[in-house]
Amino acid sequence: MHTDTQMPSASGGRIMLVGIGPGSTEHMTLRAREAIAEADTIIGYVTYIRLVADLIEGKEVIRKSMTEELDRAVEALARAREGRKVALISSGDAGVYGMAGPTYEVLFQAGWTPDSGIEVEIVPGASALNSCAALIGAPLTHDFCAISLSDLLTPWPVIARRLDAAAAADFVVALYNPKSGRRTRQIVEAQRLFLRHRHPDTPVAIVKSAYRRREHIVLSTLAQMTEADIGMLSTVLIGNSSTFVREGLMVTPRGYANKYDLDEGGSAREGERAGRSLSTGLNGWLAGLQEDLAAGIALETLAARHRLPADYLRETLAEPLDLLVASEAEEGGE
Amino acid sequence: MHTDTQMPSASGGRIMLVGIGPGSTEHMTLRAREAIAEADTIIGYVTYIRLVADLIEGKEVIRKSMTEELDRAVEALARAREGRKVALISSGDAGVYGMAGPTYEVLFQAGWTPDSGIEVEIVPGASALNSCAALIGAPLTHDFCAISLSDLLTPWPVIARRLDAAAAADFVVALYNPKSGRRTRQIVEAQRLFLRHRHPDTPVAIVKSAYRRREHIVLSTLAQMTEADIGMLSTVLIGNSSTFVREGLMVTPRGYANKYDLDEGGSAREGERAGRSLSTGLNGWLAGLQEDLAAGIALETLAARHRLPADYLRETLAEPLDLLVASEAEEGGE
Numbered sequence: 001m002h003t004d005t006q007m008p009s010a011s012g013g014r015i016m017l018v019g020i021g022p023g024s025t026e027h028m029t030l031r032a033r034e035a036i037a038e039a040d041t042i043i044g045y046v047t048y049i050r051l052v053a054d055l056i057e058g059k060e061v062i063r064k065s066m067t068e069e070l071d072r073a074v075e076a077l078a079r080a081r082e083g084r085k086v087a088l089i090s091s092g093d094a095g096v097y098g099m100a101g102p103t104y105e106v107l108f109q110a111g112w113t114p115d116s117g118i119e120v121e122i123v124p125g126a127s128a129l130n131s132c133a134a135l136i137g138a139p140l141t142h143d144f145c146a147i148s149l150s151d152l153l154t155p156w157p158v159i160a161r162r163l164d165a166a167a168a169a170d171f172v173v174a175l176y177n178p179k180s181g182r183r184t185r186q187i188v189e190a191q192r193l194f195l196r197h198r199h200p201d202t203p204v205a206i207v208k209s210a211y212r213r214r215e216h217i218v219l220s221t222l223a224q225m226t227e228a229d230i231g232m233l234s235t236v237l238i239g240n241s242s243t244f245v246r247e248g249l250m251v252t253p254r255g256y257a258n259k260y261d262l263d264e265g266g267s268a269r270e271g272e273r274a275g276r277s278l279s280t281g282l283n284g285w286l287a288g289l290q291e292d293l294a295a296g297i298a299l300e301t302l303a304a305r306h307r308l309p310a311d312y313l314r315e316t317l318a319e320p321l322d323l324l325v326a327s328e329a330e331e332g333g334e
Numbered sequence: 335m336h337t338d339t340q341m342p343s344a345s346g347g348r349i350m351l352v353g354i355g356p357g358s359t360e361h362m363t364l365r366a367r368e369a370i371a372e373a374d375t376i377i378g379y380v381t382y383i384r385l386v387a388d389l390i391e392g393k394e395v396i397r398k399s400m401t402e403e404l405d406r407a408v409e410a411l412a413r414a415r416e417g418r419k420v421a422l423i424s425s426g427d428a429g430v431y432g433m434a435g436p437t438y439e440v441l442f443q444a445g446w447t448p449d450s451g452i453e454v455e456i457v458p459g460a461s462a463l464n465s466c467a468a469l470i471g472a473p474l475t476h477d478f479c480a481i482s483l484s485d486l487l488t489p490w491p492v493i494a495r496r497l498d499a500a501a502a503a504d505f506v507v508a509l510y511n512p513k514s515g516r517r518t519r520q521i522v523e524a525q526r527l528f529l530r531h532r533h534p535d536t537p538v539a540i541v542k543s544a545y546r547r548r549e550h551i552v553l554s555t556l557a558q559m560t561e562a563d564i565g566m567l568s569t570v571l572i573g574n575s576s577t578f579v580r581e582g583l584m585v586t587p588r589g590y591a592n593k594y595d596l597d598e599g600g601s602a603r604e605g606e607r608a609g610r611s612l613s614t615g616l617n618g619w620l621a622g623l624q625e626d627l628a629a630g631i632a633l634e635t636l637a638a639r640h641r642l643p644a645d646y647l648r649e650t651l652a653e654p655l656d657l658l659v660a661s662e663a664e665e666g667g668e
Contacts, residue, residue: 026365095467101475122468126458133429134456141435145479151615153589157640165503254435255487281485306491
């Protein structure tokens, strides 16, 4: 199905949730600029309003403090009901810890439906993790998580379980809201949980106000990150076990070295084929498990070796082998 | 420190890694357009080149197939050494499973340094997870992971451990490269791993070609997702345990209901204060643990109750209490 929130409506009331990216005009999308231009009312946190000051002359501007997120959504709905076009400004992406969630929550609470005459549009943008990564190298080229350390709406054990899981499963991690005037211990706890799984030398980047006037980037390590200046406008990027720093840049390898001999003109290593799954990819791995079982190795031993639940191995090994027959369509990428 | 990869160099050779966002002109940033305009050589996968066709007239265009990622980087370096300005085009964000990683790997291999006369700039953009989320509602308002199901460069057990960890710790998850002609079982395995932790009714969105001509969005559930049409151009978004679908929109609550009585004009619930950590936030949780221990409950029991490692509880409870004294600076947000 298509969502129909992008369709024009009769009454003309409209709420646009605009992600403006990191804050500099040049990293805003054309649609974000247009949406702000189309709006007659602009609502947002004072700092974000300041970042788009040149675009909002002559418009009604409602500046809210940071604690008034639900207020911003309520105000947007009230104006849209009067037929106004409202742009709700978020830094980064409006959908990532942004105003999209609270706004839909308020709209549903008020009985809004997509055909009730008020259109909603979400304008995507580069989130803090994208902007910060672009400035420090290429830390996000492999699987990653975003975790907010703010416990204003989320119980600490929920956050701690996510930190523990992300650290154990070797994700690159972007910490949002890492520290504030009152919340100073959360980042210490994040470090504590990571050090149980990751090497103290794991690269960490602390990026403050990316692409803004006060931009400040610090490269550190997991062991030393809490000594750096971290605040409300910082994002903390923690590398995975392969992430390295070279020439002041933080890079997470995509894994080409698993498959190609980069020194030898990039030819595929023995047993590997360009455009095909690794020999340790799903099918090769399953075939290997079956050989190991046939050789008398216990399932529980294999589960422990691969650090996966034994019941998962049991279930997937019980599937008929014909699932393993892949089509001959060409695989793209990597 | 500041990285100096953005500084002008003497020779004029330049590599710009440009994330063009979902592919429609309006969701590209101004800087992405400028970078393509400044370039005299454009390198990219044929499909992405087609998406910027209107911007590249009169330029040298090097179209590569999807399997030639390292080739693209090698070619970019060769041209930059001749003093050319090269734009390497990635869809989404160049840093998220994009060309930024392979390019730095090739540059380092070739002995490149930031002051060797070839500048490198990464232009951030909205990644697939941002664009897909914007079309389907607000699924990413809480902690999330991106996991690629491609096992062309990553061993399957690594991917499986990440799926298992993300599912167990209740992350919203975006699956990249979920399926291809040859790789059809990986998505079935992802579903299998998630069903061990999440309810079969967990909302799942499958978004194909977001903001492009063939855009197609399907709302499904964890139990049924594998029956949907999923391909190389799809991103799969799996909700967390709170994610709901209403009016055809997928929304993950930020958690305001944990703190505010949304029915009663948004006043804070008993024991909670606006702008402050939840009563179950870090400090409140630690105080509660100390009371439980004083009441004779074993540490191991508390660890099991909160699904956290006992040694983590032991370590954090051993910290001096003065860490708990927060400054009186105003907390922003939520």
